[in-house]
């Protein structure tokens with residue numbers, strides 16, 4: 001037995017340390033928040049309920065129906081139904097649905113989206129009693145955008161939490177680059 005261990009055993013220092021901790025916590029006032037009367041705001045970037053970005057110019061969803069979010073989703077809980085506009089031949093997103101009960105809130109869908117059309121909001125109060133209420137449709141997702149992310153908030157969200165962005169791929173100073181074919185004199 002080492003001297004330190006011997007002293008600890010004789011003077012029961014571990015017990016005294018534990019008692020000191022107990023007394024200290026007795027003197028610290030308890031902090032109990034009376035939820036839901038008292039609420040804490042979620043930190044920026046909190047991964048809560050989803051929202052579908054509304055294009056301010058068209059007023060419609062920004063989504064182009066590429067399906068990347070659905071492909072990357074580890075829970076396979078995103079369902080996208082598209083059709084083709086007969087005149088413009090552009091894809092129309094007829095339905096965009098997320099099963100929240102299967103979502104793991106990884107935000108891969110946000111990162112994979114090439115146009116920044118899906119986000120996670122700071123809303124954590126969406127518990128409900130039915131599965132239907134937790135099955136997000138395009139309309140519900142757009143309503144979430146209007147409610148939680150419209151305006152500057154949405155812009156800030158994508159600046160901070162949508163990665164990778166174009167400038168993440170910027171070449172650093174001195175990085176080797178391909179040069180054009182050298183110009184041959186007289187040609």
Ligand code: SF4
Pocket residue numbers: 069072073074075076077078098102103104105106107108109110
């Ligand atoms: S947050 Fe993750 S699990 Fe949820 S829908 Fe997006 S990719 Fe799927």
Ligand code: SF4
Pocket residue numbers: 062063064065066067068069070080112113114115116117118
């Ligand atoms: S949300 Fe983004 S990744 Fe998903 S289908 Fe629409 S454009 Fe593609």
